[in-house]
Amino acid sequence: MRMSREQIKNSLDQALKEEQFVIFIQPQYNHSNKALIGGEALVRWFHPENGMQSPADFIPVFEETGQIPRLDLYVFEQVCKYQKSCIERGDNCYPVSFNVSREDLQVPDYIDSMEKIRRQYDVPVSFLRVEITESSAVGSIEFIVDLVDRFHKLGYLVEMDDFGSGYSSLNVLKDLKVDIIKLDLKFFAGEVGGRGGIIISSVVNMAKWLNTPVIAEGVETKDQADYMLSIGCELIQGFYYSKPLPTEDYRKLSAQNIFQKSINPSKFIDNLDTGRFWNPESLETLIFSNFVGGAAILLYSRDGNGEILRINNKYLKEISMNLTEKDVLSNDPWKFFDDENKSIYQSTLNKAIQSKDEEECETWRTFVSGCCSPERLCILSSIQLIGIMENKYLFYIMIRNVTREKRIFNEIYASDQRFRAASEHSNIYAWEYEISTKKMRPCFRCMRDLGVPAVVENYPEPLIDAGIFPPDYAEMYRGWMKKLEDGVPHLEGIIPLTVGRIPFMIKYTTEFDKNGKPVKAYGSARLIEHGEQDAAGGKKNNV
Structure with missing residues (x-):
């Protein structure tokens, strides 16, 4: 039977004394x-005469009358x-x-x-x-x-x-x-x-x-x-x-259950105060917005979905496509990637999850703004994991637009490839000699065909010891190095190389600094064709 408000108000003392209130646990x-991880205690009132009373009836009464603390x-x-x-x-x-x-x-x-x-x-x-x-x-x-x-x-x-x-x-x-x-x-x-x-x-x-x-x-x-x-x-x-x-x-x-602690909050790097990190007036936000390069906060899940949560102004300047913060945050971050570069980027994210260390990658992306035609940019990304929330990961990402450097590199690489192809056909070997340190850096053909290491210390002694320069020409060649050190601008002559004594035309051109001091010499060796040595006559050691 449902009790009246007055009955409820006047029954608390007796009900507490007789322990008419019992707890249930949900x-x-x-x-x-x-x-099972725990439960919540809820109170039930079993009145000896009126039966069970609903908490929705008695709790408001006890709150209104100030009896609820008891x-x-x-x-x-x-x-x-x-x-x-x-x-x-x-x-x-x-x-x-x-x-x-x-x-x-x-x-x-x-x-x-x-x-x-x-x-x-x-x-x-x-x-x-x-x-x-x-x-x-x-x-x-x-x-x-x-x-x-x-x-x-x-x-x-x-x-x-x-x-x-x-x-x-x-x-x-x-x-x-x-x-x-x-x-x-x-x-x-x-x-x-x-x-x-x-x-x-x-x-x-x-x-x-x-x-x-x-x-x-x-x-x-x-x-x-x-x-x-x-x-x-x-x-x-x-x-x-x-x-x-x-x-x-x-x-x-x-x-029937074995207790296991199942309430696990997200995990952040030890020195990150998450409250300050998201606070627009904090020092962390001030640094993020003003004193670092282009930076973004990316939320990434294992199923491949991503969301850019935050960027700074320098991020937009690095892209330099007249994009707004809204343009970046409201778009799927993968919109700017083709499949190959998306795969590279996601692989780097996963690598950062595993290593818990900073990882880098270069990816090409195509950006479009309202006032500019599409442009393909190469972005260098430095990626650092800063938070884990179940199957989601929070990353701090620094970016740099390296499109110009990448294009220059690609042009140099293409030129180098053309040079390599040409040298293959012209039987030319080339190297660079640093005069003050006596370090020699060979071309790929020298390394491939002659087994010359990428850097030769105390040149030319290791190559003389290896038999690339025959013993009877060793002193003559050491003399050439002395002449280069003394500032001779040009040297050339025919020298038989390797144990097979194959004749090559050896040439050197010297590079000087602004004070006229010799700093480097660029050498080449071209295979002498049949009959060319006789025509060369006295060029064995011309200076």
């Missing part, structure tokens, strides 16, 4: 592996009793959350009374979680912040219940350092997806980047549970898994 699960403290003691019994029996002991209302927090010694009860039952604080409602923070945020800090100092985790049911959710989340958010699924209105789904997905991602796990409460269907898992919220509470259970039924359920 289980919480990790939907990804179906593991009931909440009673519930906290029942939770401690239950946890103590689990410890003494050796049962699995899962964390249980309990409600602390705005009215409770107005009582000066309420937290002291809680701690007295907890110590009396000797229950570790890790088995208890404080739940405050979002509405309790609205209008008194500084007061609530201080109380949350006090709970933290005592070792409690603090949950924000009914998040999303108030009007100041984002402000509360910004200011209040809660450990867990309990997301109210009233957005769904019986369905998943749609506008409510977009809002919930954004809240889940935002909360996790603030290192705050999310529990979805009020989950009633498999579709809802699966949808929450798909957007990164795996922790579930609601009728889909279980209604609130009497403590003995919950105890039996706990015995």
